[in-house]
Amino acid sequence: MLSFFRGASRGAAAFLAISITAGPLFAAGDSIRFARDQAEGTVVTVQGVVSVPSGAFAPNDEGFAIQKGDSGIYIHDALGGSYALGQKVVVTGAVANSYGQVLGIQPTAIAVTGSHPVHPAKPIDTGDVGEGSEGTLVRIQGTVVDDVFDDGAYGYRFHVDDGSGEVTVFVYTGTGIDVSGVALGDEVEITGFSGQFLDHYEVNPRVASDIEEVSGCD
Structure with a gap:
């Protein structure tokens, strides 16, 4: 499940410790849906189009979201990059939960591979x-x-x-x-x-x- 925590009064932002598995997992057909089905701590590689630009959900989170087809996921980006709507990206990182609720990816590598129209809502x-x-x-x-x-x-x-x-x-x-x-x-x-x-x-x-x-x- 994907959620956000806003301020001390609503629960301080924190991520549970994760254990990294060896080698990223990747499903070419629907890598995002595949990643969402993996256990916390699993290292995965996903690809998609930026659907929420970097920093839109600040000050709570400086990350961004990606989508491919009818599957999407949030990228809790602490690597300092800035990604715009419509950029195609490949992200490698660990599936992580915050308070057992926030499903996303903590990235270790992000690469821009091109551009694509943002998927319609x-x-x-x-x-x-x-x-x-x-x-x-x-x-x-x-x-x-x-x-x-x-x-x-x-x-x-x-x-x-x-x-x-x-x-x-x-x-x-x-x-x-x-x-x-x-x-x-x-x-x-x-x-x-x-x-x-x-x-x-x-x-x-x-x-x-x-x-x-x-x-x-x-």
Whole structure:
């Protein structure tokens, strides 16, 4: 499962110790899905297109996400690189969990191999954002059901419901997205990364255009 921990009040970011296996594992057909099925500590090589740029989820995490087809995964990058939407990359590193929840890869090597259009976000009901969509780009449309909550240095959150069940939208400070125009009762379309925080699922926008007014916004 993929989630993020924001600040001491919401759980300090920490990764469990991992044991590195000898030699990276790689599945040419769907390396990301293959990696997601491996045990923590397994060294894998994955390839995909950057779907979340480096630093978008700062200050919580400076990493990025990649996707290939309908499989995606987060790269907890501490190597100091910067990767942009649409870059094709090959990443080698260890599958890791934080607090037994954050599934991602701690990379030891990252190589840019070209460019490719970012995979389109999959339209999904708000109530269906969950394990099956984790790590990929999704698009939801519905009503904002509460006021935007200021989560300090980490960003802002609100909830959207299309009638199938509400889902959290968390906008990280690193995106630079202005949420001042979002209000209770607005009809919005949200594109973002399907993730998880503690016991609930989230959609995490990446750029300003990921939040669009459908109607009812001034």
